[in-house]
Amino acid sequence: MIPSNYVTMNSVFELKKMQELDFQLFKLVFPEEADIDKNKISVLAPIGTAVLGYKVGDVIKWKVPDGEDFFQITNILYQPEANGDYHL
Numbered sequence: 001m002i003p004s005n006y007v008t009m010n011s012v013f014e015l016k017k018m019q020e021l022d023f024q025l026f027k028l029v030f031p032e033e034a035d036i037d038k039n040k041i042s043v044l045a046p047i048g049t050a051v052l053g054y055k056v057g058d059v060i061k062w063k064v065p066d067g068e069d070f071f072q073i074t075n076i077l078y079q080p081e082a083n084g085d086y087h088l
Contacts, residue, residue, distance in 0.1 A: 004082035005056040009043060012078040015051065018059065018070040025077070028052065047071075 007013050009028055016023035027040045028051065034042035041048045050060050051073060059072045080086070 002079075002081045003055070004079050005076060006079070007051045007054055007073060007076065008079055008081055009052075010078075010080045010085075011076055013051070013073055014075040014077070015047075016072050016074045018072055023074050026051075 002008060007028060009030070012025060012027045014023040015026055025039055027038075028043055028048055029040045031042045031044050034040055034045070043049065043052055047062060050062055050071075054060060054073055056073050056076055059070050062069050062071060
């Protein structure tokens with residue numbers, strides 16, 4: 001069983017840049033469903049790969065053009081496994 005505080009495929013989660021107060025909601029999806037305008041990020045995108053399998057509270061270091069940024073997973077609003085949605 002996967003704990004409900006881990007990011008898995010089709011999870012909806014909050015991601016916060018450590019230097020900022022605001023967070024953004026994202027859904028981790030398969031590449032064909034990706035749509036950045038709807039905050040659906042592909043598991044194959046760098047940030048998608050970075051968050052998969054991490055849990056609430058984890059800080060992720062991510063390389064950006066001008067160095068490195070740190071992001072924290074602050075909440076998971078929906079995780080399929082925690083809701084019994086194994087068909088997704």
